[in-house]
Amino acid sequence: MEISRNEKAAKELGLSDEEYRKILKIMGREPTLTEIAMFSVEWSEHCGYPHSRTWFELFPREGKLSALVGEDAGGIIHDGVAVVFKMESHNHPSQVEPLQGAATGIGGIIRDIFGAGARPIALLDSLRFGPLDDVHSRHVFEGVVDGIAFYGNCVGVPTVGGELYFHPSFRGNCLVNVMCVGIAPRDRLARAWAKGRGNLIIYAGNRTGRDGIGGCSILASQEFGEGDEKRPSVQVGDPFTEKCLIEATLEALDSGKVVGIKDMGAAGLTCSSSEMAAEGKSGMLLDLDRIPLRESGMEPWESMMSESQERMLLCVENGTEAEVMAIFHKWGLEAVVVGEVEDGDTLTVSYRGDIVAQIPARELTSPPVYTPPRRKPAFLEEKNNGSWRDLPGSFDWNEVILRLTGSSNLSSRRPVYRQYDHMVGINTKILPGRGTPVLRVKGKEWGIALTTDCNPVYCSLDPRLGAAHAVAEAARNLASSGARPAGVTDCLNFGNPRKDDRYWYFVEAVHGLSDACRALELPVVSGNVSFYNENPGGSVHPTPTVGMVGIIDRVENAVAAGFMQEDCKVIIAGDTREELGGSEYLCLVHDMEVGPPPSLDLQREKDLQEFLLEVTGRGLVVSASDLAEGGLVMGVVEACLCPEFPLGAELSLEVLGSLREDALLFGESAGRALLSVEPSYVQEVEETAQRHEIPLYMVGVTGGDRLIAKRNSMTLFDLSIKELRIIWEEGLFQSSGIPGGERL
Amino acid sequence: MKFAVVVFPGSNCDHDCYHVLSEVLGVDTVYLWHKEQDVGEIDCIILPGGFSYGDYLRAGAIARFSPVMQAVRDFACKGGLVVGICNGFQILTESGLLPGVLLPNRGGRFICQDVYLRVENTDTPFTSLFSPGEVVKIPIAHQQGNYYASSGAMEKINNENRVLFRYCGPEGETGVRTNPNGSMDDVAGIISEKRNVLGLMPHPERASEGMLGSVDGKRVFQSVAKWLEEQKHGNK
Numbered sequence: 009m010e011i012s013r014n015e016k017a018a019k020e021l022g023l024s025d026e027e028y029r030k031i032l033k034i035m036g037r038e039p040t041l042t043e044i045a046m047f048s049v050e051w052s053e054h055c056g057y058p059h060s061r062t063w064f065e066l067f068p069r070e071g072k073l074s075a076l077v078g079e080d081a082g083g084i085i086h087d088g089v090a091v092v093f094k095m096e097s098h099n100h101p102s103q104v105e106p107l108q109g110a111a112t113g114i115g116g117i118i119r120d121i122f123g124a125g126a127r128p129i130a131l132l133d134s135l136r137f138g139p140l141d142d143v144h145s146r147h148v149f150e151g152v153v154d155g156i157a158f159y160g161n162c163v164g165v166p167t168v169g170g171e172l173y174f175h176p177s178f179r180g181n182c183l184v185n186v187m188c189v190g191i192a193p194r195d196r197l198a199r200a201w202a203k204g205r206g207n208l209i210i211y212a213g214n215r216t217g218r219d220g221i222g223g224c225s226i227l228a229s230q231e232f233g234e235g236d237e238k239r240p241s242v243q244v245g246d247p248f249t250e251k252c253l254i255e256a257t258l259e260a261l262d263s264g265k266v267v268g269i270k271d272m273g274a275a276g277l278t279c280s281s282s283e284m285a286a287e288g289k290s291g292m293l294l295d296l297d298r299i300p301l302r303e304s305g306m307e308p309w310e311s312m313m314s315e316s317q318e319r320m321l322l323c324v325e326n327g328t329e330a331e332v333m334a335i336f337h338k339w340g341l342e343a344v345v346v347g348e349v350e351d352g353d354t355l356t357v358s359y360r361g362d363i364v365a366q367i368p369a370r371e372l373t374s375p376p377v378y379t380p381p382r383r384k385p386a387f388l389e390e391k392n393n394g395s396w397r398d399l400p401g402s403f404d405w406n407e408v409i410l411r412l413t414g415s416s417n418l419s420s421r422r423p424v425y426r427q428y429d430h431m432v433g434i435n436t437k438i439l440p441g442r443g444t445p446v447l448r449v450k451g452k453e454w455g456i457a458l459t460t461d462c463n464p465v466y467c468s469l470d471p472r473l474g475a476a477h478a479v480a481e482a483a484r485n486l487a488s489s490g491a492r493p494a495g496v497t498d499c500l501n502f503g504n505p506r507k508d509d510r511y512w513y514f515v516e517a518v519h520g521l522s523d524a525c526r527a528l529e530l531p532v533v534s535g536n537v538s539f540y541n542e543n544p545g546g547s548v549h550p551t552p553t554v555g556m557v558g559i560i561d562r563v564e565n566a567v568a569a570g571f572m573q574e575d576c577k578v579i580i581a582g583d584t585r586e587e588l589g590g591s592e593y594l595c596l597v598h599d600m601e602v603g604p605p606p607s608l609d610l611q612r613e614k615d616l617q618e619f620l621l622e623v624t625g626r627g628l629v630v631s632a633s634d635l636a637e638g639g640l641v642m643g644v645v646e647a648c649l650c651p652e653f654p655l656g657a658e659l660s661l662e663v664l665g666s667l668r669e670d671a672l673l674f675g676e677s678a679g680r681a682l683l684s685v686e687p688s689y690v691q692e693v694e695e696t697a698q699r700h701e702i703p704l705y706m707v708g709v710t711g712g713d714r715l716i717a718k719r720n721s722m723t724l725f726d727l728s729i730k731e732l733r734i735i736w737e738e739g740l741f742q743s744s745g746i747p748g749g750e751r752l
Numbered sequence: 753m754k755f756a757v758v759v760f761p762g763s764n765c766d767h768d769c770y771h772v773l774s775e776v777l778g779v780d781t782v783y784l785w786h787k788e789q790d791v792g793e794i795d796c797i798i799l800p801g802g803f804s805y806g807d808y809l810r811a812g813a814i815a816r817f818s819p820v821m822q823a824v825r826d827f828a829c830k831g832g833l834v835v836g837i838c839n840g841f842q843i844l845t846e847s848g849l850l851p852g853v854l855l856p857n858r859g860g861r862f863i864c865q866d867v868y869l870r871v872e873n874t875d876t877p878f879t880s881l882f883s884p885g886e887v888v889k890i891p892i893a894h895q896q897g898n899y900y901a902s903s904g905a906m907e908k909i910n911n912e913n914r915v916l917f918r919y920c921g922p923e924g925e926t927g928v929r930t931n932p933n934g935s936m937d938d939v940a941g942i943i944s945e946k947r948n949v950l951g952l953m954p955h956p957e958r959a960s961e962g963m964l965g966s967v968d969g970k971r972v973f974q975s976v977a978k979w980l981e982e983q984k985h986g987n988k
Contacts, residue, residue: 157862161893162803164764248806252761340761429864429893431958432801434768448963450771564963 021048045309049275056375067532075531082533097538106151111159119271125198126190133170138179162247167428180543203288209347217302265328285369291350382512392603401668419739443569455563457491464549469603475520490624491558503547527610569633570650582680593674659708765801799840812842841951852901858934877979888968
């Protein structure tokens with residue numbers, strides 16, 4: 009049977025036969041080429057979440073603070089202020105063109121935040137690449153860092169934190185997850201809808217070009233190598249236009265004349281127009297002849313699919329359009345009326361006097377849901393059998409610690425974060441490299457703490473447990489700084505969902521996230537899914553990145569991680585168990601990725617959180633940090649190497665119990681925090697711990713210029729702080745070539 | 753006494769300067785849009801940091817042609833106080849209000865970090881509240897902060913004691929190790945011949961509140977306020 013030209017086009021754009029039949033049924037006729045293009049992007053994995061949507065119902069939507077859920081960018085409400093936040097991936101564009109891929113990833117997520125009416129105040133990047141000894145991975149890494157600096161610095165939103173992690177599974181498919189946080193008075197948030205018959209639709213910002221046609225929506229909906237001829241162009245970012253667009257949009261929203269607004273992100277004009285119409289339960293007429301184009305001769309389907317950057321679509325009250333457009337013009341941006349709101353529910357697109365598309369908006373924005381079969385990979389049982397116990401438990405620890413300290417995953421991140429303006433906005437209270445980033449909120453006593461977290465090795469060994477760890481560790485990060493965890497955004501990076509083992513990982517991880525969020529009373533307010541993260545060698549490690557925001561009651565009490573003060577007691581809160589599975593130590597030193605990952609007791613995590621909030625809030629501790637990758641030793645090393653005041657410590661570890669030495673030093677048991685406390689406050693800290701039923705272990709004292717650990721008077725390691733510091737500071741640029749600044 | 757913070761499209765420290773002047777110092781402050789041709793009744797103009805007009809050509813190269821810069825030039829010619837911070841410094845050199853140029857950093861990368869500065873001359877409207885030789889901590893955040901002037905010009909600047917701030921170490925020591933960007937003679941900030949125009953790469957507005965770590969930068973603004981106050985009362 010001969011297939012029609014349109015059916016062929018639908019296939020080329022990634023629609024399945026089944027989807028095409030569904031479209032025929034919705035339309036009751038053969039769809040036009042423009043309509044097919046619109047369905048293909050709107051129903052793509054990136055925009056429509058067909059393989060993931062159904063699972064989001066598991067996520068808790070309420071927590072201790074009132075939550076904003078369900079619009080483009082969710083958030084939490086505190087003291088009349090909406091803290092809006094969201095994380096998004098830009099993995100495939102960054103792999104294809106690292107600088108522009110990362111840059112436009114930042115641009116996109118910032119637009120989500122100011123499109124919701126909030127002023128963006130912070131960015132965090134959770135980045136994962138192949139190992140740095142691989143030339144191409146290095147190129148991608150450096151390009152992504154350059155892209156973040158290029159776009160983020162110019163646009164004037166501080167990059168205050170994030171993660172940077174190297175692992176072979178990300179060779180050929182990096183992960184670039186960007187989180188943006190914004191604030192707005194609660195009653196000033198904007199809605200992403202179009203309503204009110206006769207109200208006008210305004211297009212503002214950059215012109216529409218052929219760049220990035222299907223950039224995100226198609227790139228993110230197939231694997232690399234799964235048909236290279238379909239690989240579309242990556243979008244190009246212009247941070248200057250974005251900066252002007254931020255100011256103009258917030259000013260336009262302040263005018264009170266804007267009914268609704270949405271950014272044109274993935275799937276551009278199609279997504280913004282159809283979703284605004286569907287959300288407002290309205291129809292909309294769009295006149296493509298009025299769209300500002302960058303080049304002539306663009307077909308209607310190209311205009312509807314273009315992912316040109318820095319564009320917004322607004323719905324304004326009829327009669328106020330001149331006033332609103334004048335604001336954009338003042339900022340040197342184009343703004344034109346391109347359509348109007350109609351009764352009904354149909355999105356109608358006209359071009360040169362013809363109707364080129366006429367689709368019920370709700371149908372267009374309700375893509376099919378797929379829950380393909382899933383299967384637990386058979387090899388997991390064997391991987392989690394604890395075979396690390398066969399290793400000798402004792403080595404020359406000095407040498408091992410220096411190796412870990414200088415490794416690409418555990419060394420100082422300063423060569424990277426010093427390239428990002430992390431202070432603009434003058435809110436950053438705890439700077440990157442000093443602990444969990446904390447920002448003040450001008451005019452308020454309280455502030456916010458921000459973090460991102462995920463351990464892909466844990467998730468590859470046990471996705472449910474690994475995802476729960478990501479939530480628990482992020483919460484512990486925040487609580488260590490003195491902030492009460494308040495809300496979660498996520499960015500779920502997985503392989504091809506049509507492969508049953510990948511899909512099993514995804515569903516397990518969603519369960520893990522949702523269980524942990526429920527137990528810790530945290531709402532999931534927003535999120536993003538990125539599937540098809542595969543390279544010829546297989547899927548990336550499953551990486552459900554968690555972004556978390558916490559509220560710190562008195563921001564001046566925020567606690568950093570560095571010891572900073574001599575003669576303080578070093579205390580470990582929480583038990584250290586003989587758990588080495590999934591650890592950075594095993595990966596790096598023994599090249600072993602075996603489980604099981606550390607156990608997780610969510611009730612214990614909650615108790616620890618309350619304990620940390622009390623001791624930080626009452627000013628009883630000098631420093632606090634959680635223990636994670638690299639275990640006790642790397643936690644202590646980092647606390648010793650505070651950039652402002654490096655300081656040694658002497659530890660006696662026998663109080664932690666008779667564990668194997670390797671597990672004692674590098675095991676990553678959850679539910680632990682590292683504190684330093686002035687001797688006069690130790691008793692109060694102990695009493696507080698007793699009340700919260702948290703075991704405390706006095707392991708040593710800060711001071712001196714060496715880091716020494718003994719166990720029953722036997723020396724485990726003894727290192728000079730100066731040497732550790734040089735190795736730590738130079739580790740990353742030794743392996744990457746990025747200059748880390750003046751040699752210490 | 754009235755301060756104005758110029759807003760170019762792409763300025764991104766305009767709000768920060770405004771906040772410090774109006775909220776921390778409590779002085780009357782207004783924004784001045786880049787299309788203004790008249791600065792009005794103003795005593796001190798701040799050119800804030802950022803990426804004016806995107807800085808795609810060369811930092812400050814487009815901003816010098818803006819209407820407001822003609823007005824700033826006239827204001828400076830009449831002796832009005834002008835402070836250019838970071839991108840503002842770049843705009844001042846591009847406009848010819850200060851000598852020299854700001855080249856890309858040694859190493860070519862953007863650098864954001866605290867630096868130590870040695871205060872070289874306190875007999876100016878911008879530094880009277882510092883003590884001579886004092887070491888202060890103020891952050892930098894730029895990609896083009898590597899100051900360069902012809903040897904003759906640099907000699908003149910040094911001879912006239914017009915370098916107000918030099919990059920240094922915590923003890924005031926200077927050299928390659930404490931110079932973050934390769935700047936000639938460790939220059940971090942200079943003033944004009946008439947001593948009424950200051951350009952500096954470090955961000956004093958980022959070191960103006962104890963909550964954020966350092967209050968050393970606040971004294972630049974306070975010195976200006978004090979100087980203006982004294983002018984008003986004819987004490988100088």
